[in-house]
Amino acid sequence: MFDFLQGYDVLGAFWTTVKLTVLSALGSLVLGTLLAAMRVSPVPLMRGFGTVYVNIVRNIPLTIIILFSSLGLADIFGVTMGASNNFDVQGFRLAVLSLVAYHAAFVCEALRSGVNTVPVGQAEAARAIGLGFGQNLRLIVLPQAFRAAVIPLANVLIALTKNTTVAAAIGVAEAATLMRTMIENEAQTVLIAAVFAFGFVVLTLPTGLFLGWLGKRLAVKR
Amino acid sequence: MTSVLYDAPGPRARRRNVIFSVLFAVLMALLLWWVWQALDDKGQLKWALWQPFTTADAWNTYLLPGLWGTLKAAALSMVIALPLGAVLGIARLSDHRWVRVPVGAVVEFFRSIPVLLLMLFANELYAQSANIASEDRPLYAVVTGLVLYNASVLAEVVRAGILALPKGQTEAAYAIGLRKGQTMTSILLPQSVTVMLPAIVSQLVVIVKDTALGGVMISYAELLSARTTLAANYANVIPSFIVVAVIFIIVNFTLTSFASWLEGRLRRGKKTTGVVLSPNDATIAGTVATGAGGGVA
Numbered sequence: 001m002f003d004f005l006q007g008y009d010v011l012g013a014f015w016t017t018v019k020l021t022v023l024s025a026l027g028s029l030v031l032g033t034l035l036a037a038m039r040v041s042p043v044p045l046m047r048g049f050g051t052v053y054v055n056i057v058r059n060i061p062l063t064i065i066i067l068f069s070s071l072g073l074a075d076i077f078g079v080t081m082g083a084s085n086n087f088d089v090q091g092f093r094l095a096v097l098s099l100v101a102y103h104a105a106f107v108c109e110a111l112r113s114g115v116n117t118v119p120v121g122q123a124e125a126a127r128a129i130g131l132g133f134g135q136n137l138r139l140i141v142l143p144q145a146f147r148a149a150v151i152p153l154a155n156v157l158i159a160l161t162k163n164t165t166v167a168a169a170i171g172v173a174e175a176a177t178l179m180r181t182m183i184e185n186e187a188q189t190v191l192i193a194a195v196f197a198f199g200f201v202v203l204t205l206p207t208g209l210f211l212g213w214l215g216k217r218l219a220v221k222r
Numbered sequence: 223m224t225s226v227l228y229d230a231p232g233p234r235a236r237r238r239n240v241i242f243s244v245l246f247a248v249l250m251a252l253l254l255w256w257v258w259q260a261l262d263d264k265g266q267l268k269w270a271l272w273q274p275f276t277t278a279d280a281w282n283t284y285l286l287p288g289l290w291g292t293l294k295a296a297a298l299s300m301v302i303a304l305p306l307g308a309v310l311g312i313a314r315l316s317d318h319r320w321v322r323v324p325v326g327a328v329v330e331f332f333r334s335i336p337v338l339l340l341m342l343f344a345n346e347l348y349a350q351s352a353n354i355a356s357e358d359r360p361l362y363a364v365v366t367g368l369v370l371y372n373a374s375v376l377a378e379v380v381r382a383g384i385l386a387l388p389k390g391q392t393e394a395a396y397a398i399g400l401r402k403g404q405t406m407t408s409i410l411l412p413q414s415v416t417v418m419l420p421a422i423v424s425q426l427v428v429i430v431k432d433t434a435l436g437g438v439m440i441s442y443a444e445l446l447s448a449r450t451t452l453a454a455n456y457a458n459v460i461p462s463f464i465v466v467a468v469i470f471i472i473v474n475f476t477l478t479s480f481a482s483w484l485e486g487r488l489r490r491g492k493k494t495t496g497v498v499l500s501p502n503d504a505t506i507a508g509t510v511a512t513g514a515g516g517g518v519a
Contacts, residue, residue, distance in 0.1 A: 044243070045246050049250065059474035061430075063431075064466065067438060068467075075459075141227060165338040169435075176338050179342060196339055197331070
């Protein structure tokens, strides 16, 4: 029944999806934290930059960003990510770059929403007992903010997993690219789609359940 | 200004902020100059590349029909997905386990797979076994994919919207003798519509963004695929990307601003319960607003 899978590297395609997800998640966590720090900083210019970045990136389709990374950045500006003669590696790295740039905006908003859940009274009390800025951040605000940010961050991670399929637009050999090839060549359209859908359910559902449970467990009861 | 992170700045903090501002401004200026130089180096600032966008031709032949394709697919998807989502959302709140559980499984299933997979599948399925003219097939496939995904997202929005209403509303309805169906249709649903309106408008942004996926992957004629033909005609890849991105930003920013205006207005309103489902609400966030088939979280 499943002999149509012969000759296709389904697991390999999903492994590429996982690699895209993990690398982009780490990258966007770093960039997103930086942006969030800017958006809550006391310097108006930095706040402005953070706001502009988030609002621009959130309103552009990811497809445009990924397509631009290949047709614009690589083909015209010669940004080959250190792999100018290997098209596959170059595409993969450009896809990671685009996914990081896009999801950093959402990571930033998730972290900021976490900081916003901390009541001002907490910080006022911290200052009243003589804690400085660093101590206030380290002991009072960030522990509470991080707990509240777990669920929004988990949602970004799940969306990121699904969004890696957009890399198919520049021919990265991940799950959606392979599915497209397979349903064009094989007759069992429904079965093939079911296999790939199942793959994504396996990738996203446990992550969502675990992080959702963790988020609820960690949440500060107010 | 006092916030959780810092107090209103004193003289020393103010001086420090000025220094940071200047440093950051210099950094920004350098970055801008660098980008400008890169564009200039590759000859992307030549007026000949930008001039087409001042002519009616580029707009009438490529951009406006493309934008129409984008908006048409987005509007159709929303109009079909909304009632479907409402039915699924209400069914998931059912008292009967045999309704609640299967509907929950369907909703979770479609929420956890990428829109792109749904679009590719629908496209192939229609090609093989449905009697649809081949020039209409991409539209059908894009709308099918978007409806399946967004109906399940909207189902969660509707469920969260109904659950967000004060419990007293249901209790009062039961107390005056309404049955479950009556309570839903004449008490809970009308009130929850205002509660979820901002979240629904925000979901529209996700839908608009996801139509671009159909343009690239199954050649549906929308704004991003219009850009490809435009750039092939005028040989202006970079300018065409920038113009199309700006159009998307304007459309989506208008929708986002409308959603937050609506949210503020509903929160202040006296006629409602004052409960509003924010797109950033923890219960539904991530389902809403991330876009791209996972949209983005």
